[in-house]
Amino acid sequence: MGIREERDKRVKWFMNDRFGMFIHWGLYSIPAVGEWKRSYERISLEEYDKYFDAFNPVDYDPEKWARLAKGAGMKYAVLTVKHHEGFCLFDSQYTDFKATNTKCGRDLVREYVDAFRKEGLKVGLYYSLFDWHHPDYHHYGDLYHPMRDNEEFKDYKYDINRYLEYMHNQVRELCTNYGKIDLFWFDNSYGDMVGEKWKATELITMMRKLQPEMVINNRLECNASAKGSIGTSNPTVYAGDFVAPEQIIPPQGILDDEGMPLPWEASCTMNNNWGYVTNPNNYKTAKCLIRKLVECVSKGGNFLVNVSPDARGRIPSQSEKVLLEIKEWFEENEDSIVGCGKAALEKPEWGYYTQKGNKIYAHLFEQNIGPIPLKIETSRIKRITSLHDMSEVMIVTPWVTELFPDYTFINFQEPPQGTFPLQNEIDTVLEIELNGEEERQG
Structure with missing residues (x-):
């Protein structure tokens, strides 16, 4: 069986289920201005450690999250187990920068996968390829690192191979210690950090051995603005199983170089941020999100809608309200979404x-x-x-x-x-x- 045939077999459930919940959660929920705070404000490790010391989500209830997702018609979820800040929600043996070492003292990923599986939902894990906490990731001169233009780091010595060993080991943990993982969401290749710069063939070979049925996105090879080789007649081993545009719905869906439809999933924020912010405004309405879900399915794609839990571990009330309104519509109209795809008809005006x-x-x-x-x-x-x-x-x-x-x-x-x-x-x-x-x- 070829790469494309194996991909089509893996994504069958994914393209049937159509609707998922994205969950961005980490230390950045404490300053509550978005997940890129450390990068935008050039914050040092020492200053950022105050959020690690304060992290204690006393109201974390993943079973409630799962019920909200299921009620809204979502069939799977993707949790940011490590975002760019490098903080791990799981109990990794390769770092001390993890939830089990905070006041929380809990493996939050373990509780998440157990809760969502209990509700019959498929579980996905998001893992950032870059890491602003690890000493062997690019500092000075990088596109995004908080110390990218700090002259004190101009001669800083790092060993990218040590970081890659760390990253591969953590991915192995995630693919080994939490049972069956249905979806793995990498983020994000950029600049010259693409493909084999991540030792991608080695990484994917390991992941496929541990989780042969797991669906993986295309971002080992590119960012949200590109397809990568998944659209060609000769995709790489690490081309991924689906294209992952964000904050946009492709005008005509996404096709390969031969004009055939590719699996894809559009992700979007519920407000204007992936990470939690205190601003209660700018939330998309249930009407908007339902219609965008319909648009995705009509073009042969999936829709992944983000929620941003706060520092107490609660999904904001504005998000809950939207999800409950989506639930009301979905209870009557699920048949028009799940298992559906593009119709053999032109789009009507209405x-x-x-x-x-x-x-x-x-x-x-x-x-x-x-x-x-x-x-x-x-x-x-x-x-x-x-x-x-x-x-x-x-x-x-x-x-x-x-x-x-x-x-x-x-x-x-x-x-x-x-x-x-x-x-x-x-x-x-x-x-x-x-x-x-x-x-x-x-």
Whole structure:
């Protein structure tokens, strides 16, 4: 079996589940201005240690996190077990800079994987490739290191191979000590630190041996703005299983060099930051996130929405509110997301289509001035049902539609040329069952 065939087998569950929770959490939750604070403000290790000394998330309850994720229709989660600051939420034998050495004294990753598995969710781990705490990672002259322009570090001696040994050992721990890991999320190649600069072939070979079914993103080879060799006919061993754009939804999905769809996942913040901030404003609405989820699925992709727990270990109330509102919509409309992908139809002006087998789902985002046009031959349609209440949706042929014989027009009730009433202002979903079997396109 070739690299691409193995990839397609691994990502089958991933591209079926479609919706996940990203969780950015670390020492940066204490200053509460975002996860890049140490880099932006050029903070020394000694000054940053005050957050390590203070870290004590007394309200950490991963079972509550898992229930929120599951209720909102999320099928998997990805936790930042080590972000760029280098602090480990897991009990690594290769560092003292870890949660078990703080006042917390707990292996937070162990509790996370146990809680999410208990709720039937798949578990993912995020691991930053670069590390601002390790003495053998680039300092002066690096693109991002807090000491990158500090003249005191101009002659600082480091051994990148010692860091790579450390990084590989920690990844081995994560792939060995926590049971089956469904998803591994690397972040982030940059500059000349790409591919074999991470000893990527060696790393992936080890990971595949320990976790052969684990899905891995493409960021050993590139950053969020690129595909890497996953899109070519000859991908590298470390090309990854899916493309990982962030804070953007690809306008047309993502295709390989031959024009075939690639697995991809768009990630986004719920507000304007990945890490916790105290600002209660700028949160995306449930309406926005539901519609963006639909857009991703309609283009053959996944959607990973971030939450940012605070220093006490609580998901902010604003995020909880949004997740509960998503839950209300998802309880009725899950069939139009899970197991669905791109429909064999052009995007309509009133919303999006998703498709699963011989069922096409029409996602109506706006009210029309009359009956709704579907670019589907009427003879192909077996029945149309509203997912809101399973009520019948009528196919109508009012006199005002005579100029458009290539369309099927629908409405809930008489008069047939009247306004189509949206049952949900966020997204009213109709299930269009076709005669015979038809497969989605990607």
